[in-house]
Amino acid sequence: MKRRKFLKNSSLSTAGIFSASLLASCETDKKPQVVNKMIKPIVIATWDVLNATNKAWQVLNNAGTALDAVEQGVMIEEADINNQSVGKGGRPDRDGNVTLDACIMDKDSNCGAVLYLKNIVHPISVARKVMEETPHVMLAGKGAELFAYQKGFKKENLLTEKSKAEWLEWKKTSKYQPVINIENHDTIGMLAIDSKGDIAGACTTSGMAYKIGGRVGDSPIIGAGLFVDNEVGGATATGVGEEVVRTVGSFLIVELMRQGKTPQEACEEGVKRIISKNNEKLDFQIGFIAINKKGETGGYCIQPGFTYRVYSEQGHINKTASSYISS
Structure with missing residues (x-):
């Protein structure tokens, strides 16, 4: 046998032996999937948004999916003109335009x-259409608005x-310049676990009040304003x-939980990471909430007064997140 042919045949034989051994090993090591029956439906949202978490819980309590729950939950705030940081009635940019950001x-x-x-009351539902009916993850500006009309969303003046x-x-x-209005950052982010133990999340906002036209924050950015790993x-x-x-x-917070931190510990580390990047300068507001696969929750913020709402079988609980206090 020629050397080249010998090496080729030897390689194939070795590969075949390895593949067979690997397959046998996988079959031997295969174990039945263990389902954690302790997981119960739960929803958690930034700020005191009782109506939103009520709606999400109704979906979960009727065996609905976590995805439907978070979408329908945050839609309540998008349609509430008294909430001036989300959806219709949101505060405009410096030119008087209400512009909305959302992700799911x-x-x-x-995602x-x-x-x-502009001109669409429920950006979260448009974001879901982008996820489910296009090959893309993000649509912006005029393109996003045209897509919404094509999908049947109605044009509406959002400036109350x-x-x-x-x-x-x-x-x-x-x-007439960008201003950090810490009282105007009441973005609603929502996370839910359904009866199957699956997790989904949504985030929606009208952004910073009186921002420069075209400014986009973290809320529609997967990994920044929202991230889910089931x-x-x-x-x-x-x-x-920013x-x-x-x-x-x-x-970052989800990865910290992957490494073993609780949701509370992960939120605290996330906030402290931001503080360290700003040399302890605390003239802005940042808050995180998190939930893990066990249904454990956590929340932490830079400025005091940040609340988040949890809804589960035990009913709704309004929690005040612990906050970083500079020494």
């Missing part, structure tokens, strides 16, 4: 997002009289989006 992520790591979307009046008043006294858990953020983007905050 399911148990299989599918969709819309950025700088109240938000318009406040914007006009702001223009009188401001220097094997581990999920996290979502609220606050100054700071969350810099550390890919939600992804």
